[in-house]
Amino acid sequence: MAIRWTIRFVLLFLLGTVWIQACKKSNGDKSGPTPISFAIPAGFPTPQYQFTTNALTEEGFELGRKLFYDGKLSKDGNFPCASCHQQFAAFATFDHNFSHGFNNQFTTRNAPALFNLVWQKQTHWDGGINNLEVQPLAPLMAPNEMAEDINSVLGKLNQDATYKQMFKAAFGDETINSQRMLYALTQFVGSLVSADSKYDRVKKGLAAFTPQEQMGYTLFQSKCNSCHAEPLFTDNSFRNTGLPVDPTINDRGRMRITQNRADSLKFKVPSLRNLYLTFPYGHDGRFISVNQALEHYNSGVQQSATVDPLVQHGIALSTNDKNYLQLFLRTLTDSTFIKNKRFAPPGS
Numbered sequence: 001m002a003i004r005w006t007i008r009f010v011l012l013f014l015l016g017t018v019w020i021q022a023c024k025k026s027n028g029d030k031s032g033p034t035p036i037s038f039a040i041p042a043g044f045p046t047p048q049y050q051f052t053t054n055a056l057t058e059e060g061f062e063l064g065r066k067l068f069y070d071g072k073l074s075k076d077g078n079f080p081c082a083s084c085h086q087q088f089a090a091f092a093t094f095d096h097n098f099s100h101g102f103n104n105q106f107t108t109r110n111a112p113a114l115f116n117l118v119w120q121k122q123t124h125w126d127g128g129i130n131n132l133e134v135q136p137l138a139p140l141m142a143p144n145e146m147a148e149d150i151n152s153v154l155g156k157l158n159q160d161a162t163y164k165q166m167f168k169a170a171f172g173d174e175t176i177n178s179q180r181m182l183y184a185l186t187q188f189v190g191s192l193v194s195a196d197s198k199y200d201r202v203k204k205g206l207a208a209f210t211p212q213e214q215m216g217y218t219l220f221q222s223k224c225n226s227c228h229a230e231p232l233f234t235d236n237s238f239r240n241t242g243l244p245v246d247p248t249i250n251d252r253g254r255m256r257i258t259q260n261r262a263d264s265l266k267f268k269v270p271s272l273r274n275l276y277l278t279f280p281y282g283h284d285g286r287f288i289s290v291n292q293a294l295e296h297y298n299s300g301v302q303q304s305a306t307v308d309p310l311v312q313h314g315i316a317l318s319t320n321d322k323n324y325l326q327l328f329l330r331t332l333t334d335s336t337f338i339k340n341k342r343f344a345p346p347g348s
Helices: 002-016 056-069 137-141 150-158 161-171 178-188 198-201 210-225 290-300 319-332
Strands: none
Touching: 056 178, 137 150, 150 161, 150 178, 161 178, 198 290, 198 319, 210 319, 290 319
16 A cells, blocks of 8 residues: 555656756757657557657667666565566566565566557556556565665666666766656567567468467457457456455455455456466466466356456357367467567667
8 A cells, every 4th residue: 555655656746747858959969869659550559658758769768678677676686677577478477376576575466468558558457557657666666576665776776877878868968867767667668569479460461360260269259359359459447257366365456446346356357469478367377277267267257246247157168169269369479579689688
C-alpha cells in the first residue's frame, strides 16, 4: 500500500513539473538527440501511450536500454529489470512461477512479458499502474524485488561518468533526475514491439497456415477471441476466469486496487503472443503447460460471484480441439523479437 501511494505521489510530481526539453536547439546549434519514428504495425490500433511529452530518440532509447540491464537500479546490484524480464523468454521470467528478488525473496506474481506495452492502458496483473512512465517504480521500490530507493539510485547514477554522458546525449545536459530516468526506461520498454510471428506474416500474405493451424485458428476465433482479441491477443480487460484462490498468497487481484468486491479474483487478460516462450501461465504461474491451461477452461472453472459469464459454464474443448488450438498458438511465437540485438544488453 505504501509503495502504491509513493508511486502516485511521484506521478503527481512528475506530471506537475514544468521543464523544457534540453534537446532544444539554440543559437543555430544543430546537435542534439536523434529522433526515432515509432512504427505502428499494420492492423494494430492506435497506442494508448504516445511519445508526445517524452520524445522518442536514439540516445534516449540507448540510455533506457542501459538502465534496463543495469544492476545499479537494485539495492545489492544483482537484480536489474532484466533479471525478471529475459529477452529469450519474450521479456518474461523463464520457467519460474515467481521471480527471485533481493535477499533471497520471491515475487508474489508471475512476471508478465514485456512487449506491446504502449497498447496497455494499465499495467500489472491488477492494473495497479495506469501510466507507463512510472511503472518501473513499483519493482524498483518493492522490498522483495529490487528493494531500492529512488534517491539512492539517482546517487549511484550521478557517480557514473558514463551515465552523465548518456543523460547529456539524451536530454541536453548532465542532469540526472527521476523524470529523465523514467522517460529513458519508457523509451526502451515502449519500443519492445512484437509483431513478426508466423501469424503476422500470414495476415500480410507472406505465409500460409497449415491445414491443422487453420483449424486451430478457426477454433480460436469461435472460442477464445472474445477475451484474447486480435491483433494484440488481449482485450486488456480484467476477468475472473474461475481460478481457485491460492491460500498461500491469497491474491484477490483487481480488488486490491479498486477495493470493490465486484473485482474480486479478476486479473488482467494476458496477451497470447509468444505464449510458448512465457510459461508457466497465470497470475501465479500455476499452469506449467498450455494444455493444462486449456483443460482448466474445459473442466476446471470454479464458480464464484464474480466469475466471468464467458467462462462460467466452461469452454468445451475436445482433445483434438486442444491439439489444433496449440498448433495455432505456436504461430504466435515471434522469433525475430527475441533475437533482436537492438533489445539485447548493450555491447552484446
